[in-house]
Amino acid sequence: MNKNTVEIDFHPELELLRNRTETLRSLPAFDEKLNETGLHPLTPTGLDILQVNVGYMCNMTCKHCHVDAGPHRKEIMPRKTLQHCLDAYDMGGFKTVDITGGAPEMNPDFRWFVDELHQRGAHVIVRSNLTILVTNPKYRELPAFFAERGVEVTCSLPFYNRVTTDRQRGEGTYDRSVEALKLLNDLGYGKDGSGLELNLVYNPAGAFLPLPQQELEADFKRQLRDKHGVSFNNLFTITNLPISRYLDYLLRSDNLNDYMVTLVNAYNPVAAEKVMCRNTISVGWDGRMFDCDFNQMLLMPVEAGDSNATYIQNFDTETLMKRRIRTGQHCFGCTAGAGSSCGGSLA
Amino acid sequence: MSNSYYDKSHLAKFGNITELQEKLGTKFFDYYNAVFEGGELSAREKALIALAVAHTVQCPYCIDAYTETSVKHGISEPEMMEAVHVACAIRGGASLVHGVQMMEQAKKLTM
Numbered sequence A: 001m002n003k004n005t006v007e008i009d010f011h012p013e014l015e016l017l018r019n020r021t022e023t024l025r026s027l028p029a030f031d032e033k034l035n036e037t038g039l040h041p042l043t044p045t046g047l048d049i050l051q052v053n054v055g056y057m058c059n060m061t062c063k064h065c066h067v068d069a070g071p072h073r074k075e076i077m078p079r080k081t082l083q084h085c086l087d088a089y090d091m092g093g094f095k096t097v098d099i100t101g102g103a104p105e106m107n108p109d110f111r112w113f114v115d116e117l118h119q120r121g122a123h124v125i126v127r128s129n130l131t132i133l134v135t136n137p138k139y140r141e142l143p144a145f146f147a148e149r150g151v152e153v154t155c156s157l158p159f160y161n162r163v164t165t166d167r168q169r170g171e172g173t174y175d176r177s178v179e180a181l182k183l184l185n186d187l188g189y190g191k192d193g194s195g196l197e198l199n200l201v202y203n204p205a206g207a208f209l210p211l212p213q214q215e216l217e218a219d220f221k222r223q224l225r226d227k228h229g230v231s232f233n234n235l236f237t238i239t240n241l242p243i244s245r246y247l248d249y250l251l252r253s254d255n256l257n258d259y260m261v262t263l264v265n266a267y268n269p270v271a272a273e274k275v276m277c278r279n280t281i282s283v284g285w286d287g288r289m290f291d292c293d294f295n296q297m298l299l300m301p302v303e304a305g306d307s308n309a310t311y312i313q314n315f316d317t318e319t320l321m322k323r324r325i326r327t328g329q330h331c332f333g334c335t336a337g338a339g340s341s342c343g344g345s346l347a
Numbered sequence B: 001m002s003n004s005y006y007d008k009s010h011l012a013k014f015g016n017i018t019e020l021q022e023k024l025g026t027k028f029f030d031y032y033n034a035v036f037e038g039g040e041l042s043a044r045e046k047a048l049i050a051l052a053v054a055h056t057v058q059c060p061y062c063i064d065a066y067t068e069t070s071v072k073h074g075i076s077e078p079e080m081m082e083a084v085h086v087a088c089a090i091r092g093g094a095s096l097v098h099g100v101q102m103m104e105q106a107k108k109l110t111m
Ligand code: SF4
Pocket: A058, A059, A060, A061, A062, A064, A065, A066, A067, A068, A069, A070, A101, A102, A103, A129, A156
């Protein structure tokens, strides 16, 4: 077993979400809701997306970050583990490899990894925070590197205005993000017919659910085009899950009860049926596999028999397809309203 | 039963009003939802109008609801306050403009 790995049965945040207040205790359990709608136990439908979290280091420290990423984080996926991910990809089955972090670009083996995937013909998504792409000359080359390899770039941009964006992600973020978007546009990203996909990710900057994705996408498109001449393909609205730094915010601002009630009341079985953990495997920096990036943060690895079987070097399709997905009250974030996933709303 | 006249949790139960007089309640909600769809005015503009009116009718439920809707639309706090001032100006002006009536009536009544 990897000596750096923390073994944990039940994350304190999960306990907090269930038990902290009278209101939270009075809410139905996520599994009960699944049960009522005929979805319990939650099981996989396929293994389509391999989401690799290549490290928690980031040039930013956003207020809502569920990874608790930042410049201080030293957890970086080593090349050996990246190789294990490639081996898992080679075993067939995955259609997409989704590279995330932190700022994935900060992993020293990032380009090597993207190249290896490109050579294998994989559909590669890189989740970029945009600002990193204009941070220094080393990273400024990346948009061209992505374009040459047909990488799909999915970027976070909290809002189409400066005030809201900078409040969530720090002073100067908006201007630098727009600069990065222009760089990507200049290479053909987000332009019709270029085949270079540029998507934006929106997270609410506060304790509320996103507006309907289509409506917000139309607003983003109009505003970014009119103000900056910037274009992109799709907007993905993502609901903030009540874990990590965002949970701290909910507690500090005394919003946790109301937020959880909102999520639970908005439970949507159509979204629940399509939650991303049903066709995704998320790999942590140390090689452990999780049902999703959120469970990764909660240190709840896949339920796949013994501890060794939870590591990517022991990847086995059959075992993973037979597993039960591990759920908790945080999962209500994925099933509220139109639902939420790394690819946006679900219903 | 709460001890105060306003209970925050009532907002989430607004839909329950259809339990009595279902037809009328449903008609109201259908109408309500249609009003807030994007039309000649954008959903954002409607949110701001609703916020200003909420302050005029002094409905705490509507103030909470349309502050949240405004936030979702990325409307800044200064913008929201400006909308409240619009409500206030119209409301204050409506009082004040009656002052003309008072002036004329007083004039008529006195020597
Ligand atoms: S939200 Fe993204 S950009 Fe912000 S700190 Fe977290 S990983 Fe970095």
